[in-house]
Amino acid sequence: MTRQADRGVHGEHVGTAGGVETRPALVSAHGIGVRRGDRWLIRGVDLAVHRGEIVTLIGPNGGGKSTAAKVILGIKTADEGSLASSPGLRVGYVPQRLTIEGTLPFTVRRLMTLTGQFPEFEIDKALAEVGIAHLAGAQARHLSSGEFQRALLARAIVRRPDLLVLDEPVQGVDFSGETALYELIATIRDRLDCGILLISHDLHLVMGATDTVICLNGHVCCSGPPHSVAADPAYRELFGPRTAQAFAVYRHDHDHAHLPDGRVVSLDRTEDPSRDPSGTARPRTGDA
Amino acid sequence: MLDDFFTRALLAGVGVAVVAGPLGCFIVWRRMAYFGDTMAHSALLGVVLAILLDVNITFGVFVIASAAALSLVLLQRRVTLSVDALLGILAHSTLAIGLVLVTFMVWLRIDPMGYLFGDILAVSALDIAVIYGGGAVVLGGFALVWRPLLAATVNAELAAAEGVRPERARLVFMILMAAVIAIAMKIVGILLITSLLIIPAATARRFAQGPERMAVIAAAFGAAAVVAGLFGSLEFDTPSGPSIVVAALILFLSSLLRFGRPRRRPPLETAG
Numbered sequence: 001m002t003r004q005a006d007r008g009v010h011g012e013h014v015g016t017a018g019g020v021e022t023r024p025a026l027v028s029a030h031g032i033g034v035r036r037g038d039r040w041l042i043r044g045v046d047l048a049v050h051r052g053e054i055v056t057l058i059g060p061n062g063g064g065k066s067t068a069a070k071v072i073l074g075i076k077t078a079d080e081g082s083l084a085s086s087p088g089l090r091v092g093y094v095p096q097r098l099t100i101e102g103t104l105p106f107t108v109r110r111l112m113t114l115t116g117q118f119p120e121f122e123i124d125k126a127l128a129e130v131g132i133a134h135l136a137g138a139q140a141r142h143l144s145s146g147e148f149q150r151a152l153l154a155r156a157i158v159r160r161p162d163l164l165v166l167d168e169p170v171q172g173v174d175f176s177g178e179t180a181l182y183e184l185i186a187t188i189r190d191r192l193d194c195g196i197l198l199i200s201h202d203l204h205l206v207m208g209a210t211d212t213v214i215c216l217n218g219h220v221c222c223s224g225p226p227h228s229v230a231a232d233p234a235y236r237e238l239f240g241p242r243t244a245q246a247f248a249v250y251r252h253d254h255d256h257a258h259l260p261d262g263r264v265v266s267l268d269r270t271e272d273p274s275r276d277p278s279g280t281a282r283p284r285t286g287d288a
Numbered sequence: 289m290l291d292d293f294f295t296r297a298l299l300a301g302v303g304v305a306v307v308a309g310p311l312g313c314f315i316v317w318r319r320m321a322y323f324g325d326t327m328a329h330s331a332l333l334g335v336v337l338a339i340l341l342d343v344n345i346t347f348g349v350f351v352i353a354s355a356a357a358l359s360l361v362l363l364q365r366r367v368t369l370s371v372d373a374l375l376g377i378l379a380h381s382t383l384a385i386g387l388v389l390v391t392f393m394v395w396l397r398i399d400p401m402g403y404l405f406g407d408i409l410a411v412s413a414l415d416i417a418v419i420y421g422g423g424a425v426v427l428g429g430f431a432l433v434w435r436p437l438l439a440a441t442v443n444a445e446l447a448a449a450e451g452v453r454p455e456r457a458r459l460v461f462m463i464l465m466a467a468v469i470a471i472a473m474k475i476v477g478i479l480l481i482t483s484l485l486i487i488p489a490a491t492a493r494r495f496a497q498g499p500e501r502m503a504v505i506a507a508a509f510g511a512a513a514v515v516a517g518l519f520g521s522l523e524f525d526t527p528s529g530p531s532i533v534v535a536a537l538i539l540f541l542s543s544l545l546r547f548g549r550p551r552r553r554p555p556l557e558t559a560g
Contacts, residue, residue: 073449093449100442104317105496115439115450139497159450 025050026089026163026195027072032081034067041067044219045081049163049195054186054209056198059216065199066096068216069165072197085163092161094152096168096199106140108132108151118158126158127151130184145172149181157188164188167199182209293409297518300411300419301532304472305484305510307423310430310503311468312485312510313492314461317441317499321486322372323360326379327462328469328481330356332386335403335473336393346418346470353466356382361462383478406477406529408518415474422471426464433457438499475514476529487536488513491543509539 028048034041042064049055049072057065070076071083073093100106112123127133130150135143143151149169156164166185170178186209189196198210214223315324331349338348356378363374390400402410433456439447440454447454472481488510489502496502516539517532524531 070445073445075445075448091449091451093446095443095446095449098443098446101317103490103493104441105493105498105502106442107498110498113435114442115435115447115452165449 024086025084027083027085029068029072029078029083030081032068032071032078032083034064034071034076035079040218042216042218043080045216046220047072047214049197051162051195052189052193053211054189054196054198055212055214056200056210057214057216058200059221061201063217065201065216066167069167069197069199073165090159090162092156092159092164092194094149094156094164094166094169096171098152100140102141107136108138108140108143109136111140111151112155112158114155116159122158126154129157129188130154146174146177149173153181153184153188157192160192161194164192164194164196165199166196168201169198170200185209293411294518294522296411296413296416297408297528298515300416301408301475301514301518302511303416303419303423304468304475305488305514306507307426307468308472308484309488309492309505309507309510310427311461311465312487312489313499313503313506314437314441315465315482315485316489316493321482322375322379323357324465324469324485325482326360326375326382327353327356327466328473328478329379330382330386331469331473331478331481332400332403333382333389334386334470335398336386336389339398340393346422346473349473350466350470352382353469354463357462357466402477403473404477404479405527406473406475406480408475408528408532411474419471422467426467426471429460429464433460437461476532480529480533483533483536484510484513487533487540491536491540494543510536513539 025048030046032045032047033043045064045068047055047057047068057068059065067076071078072085073091074083074085100111108127109123112118112126124133124136127136130153132143132147132150132154135147135151140148140151149172153166153169156166169185170181173181185196185198188194210226212223213226215221315321330352334349334352335345337352338345341348360374360378363369363378364371367374387400390398436447436452436454436457437460439450439452440457444454447457468485469481472484476484489506491509492502492505495505513536514532517535518528520526520535521528521531
């Protein structure tokens with residue numbers, strides 16, 4: 001039931017995805033690589049977000065989704081590659097983890113003006129849009145995790161951002177809440193006409209409200225509109241059996257597989273050193 | 289009647305407390321208590337160097353406390369030691385160097401006790417001018433970085449992503465803290481400065497719904513502690529600096545008590 005409702009939302013936006021590409025990108029990254037010590041967290045990542053487009057980064061934990069987003073946001077500096085963003089870009093960010101210290105009193109209303117000042121009616125409108133207008137006076141620490149995620153979303157949209165970056169925005173939200181929240185994100189995109197970079201590891205729901213999917217596991221495994229890519233056994237291997245449900249919406253082909261240590265092998269069993277996320281081609285014995 | 293020195297002490301103490309309250313809130317929120325302590329401990333070294341180089345003592349303390357803060361930030365980046373270990377090394381070694389230098393330079397004839405525990409009753413009119421002038425500058429600078437600093441305290445990455453420059457706010461905050469230590473040293477002394485920063489802020493927490501309110505309430509509690517402590521010191525002939533801290537502690541402990549809240553009982557159910 002829910003899934004079908006989802007697909008309905010999705011269907012409305014598929015058409016816009018093609019037209020979007022002609023506009024200049026809000027941000028675009030080319031060949032981005034970030035290294036920690038001698039290990040590459042991500043490498044060779046191409047990523048662009050256009051106005052009015054929802055781009056979803058999916059991939060396993062440790063696949064470098066947040067790292068890629070932080071490069072886009074300018075929080076992390078890439079060790080290689082180039083990043084271009086349109087001048088005067090206004091950003092709204094919902095980080096993956098945000099906790100308010102017990103020593104720090106903060107009402108939801110005060111949280112809205114954390115990084116800038118906004119008129120009261122704008123704040124009220126943003127809170128109403130995410131459905132927590134009644135919690136404006138509540139202490140942020142006392143919200144449930146779902147309410148807190150909505151408050152963080154309201155805080156990001158009250159800025160009227162050109163680019164909205166949402167790192168796992170549905171964490172702590174129950175299943176029906178997740179669907180509602182993704183629908184809300186799609187609505188926000190329509191109203192603000194902003195670009196949205198969405199990070200998720202549960203792809204089954206994200207698919208409904210996204211234009212472009214980028215599958216990231218150290219490198220870009222595959223990318224494209226969700227309806228045009230087909231399912232692949234390697235994909236199932238990457239995300240676990242649960243994702244089988246999502247194949248109806250999101251299918252794609254892999255020409256490679258991931259070894260447990262993150263190295264990449266082509267499906268004909270030859271290792272491809274250029275795609276090695278560790279950055280060092282190691283000699284392999286046996287079936288070359 | 290109040291003696292003139294006592295009025296001056298009250299004025300000076302209240303001035304320092306009003307500045308220390310809001311800064312103390314950030315020390316509590318950012319968990320920087322030990323950091324503040326380290327900066328304060330370096331103040332004695334600042335005193336000695338100022339006398340040696342014949343510059344203003346308050347200025348000398350300000351420079352050395354800032355240097356201690358900056359070197360800690362640099363050490364944090366280079367050395368793979370935990371922050372608390374670095375703080376422990378820096379705090380006590382700067383204090384020890386200060387004490388050693390004082391003892392070496394017998395011709396200086398300065399009494400380290402006056403600096404360690406404060407000498408509020410010896411405050412001059414010039415000191416009061418420094419406290420209020422410097423305090424106004426500190427509060428003004430603090431107001432300018434308030435929003436970015438608060439945003440960085442909640443989440444540094446979010447602040448950076450949305451363009452409020454958390455690193456710069458943090459740097460300004462450290463310099464403001466060094467300034468407060470320099471002007472507060474005479475009131476409560478090097479060893480007790482941190483308590484004047486932290487205790488009123490901790491007391492204010494329970495009464496505040498928002499960060500700005502908490503800063504104002506902390507300033508008020510700090511001022512109340514100074515007044516109560518000074519009167520207590522006069523009454524019981526106790527050292528003034530420690531008396532102020534004890535008064536602040538009493539205020540804090542009373543804030544922990546549950547008062548004025550009627551206990552709710554579920555209404556008795558009456559059978560039909």
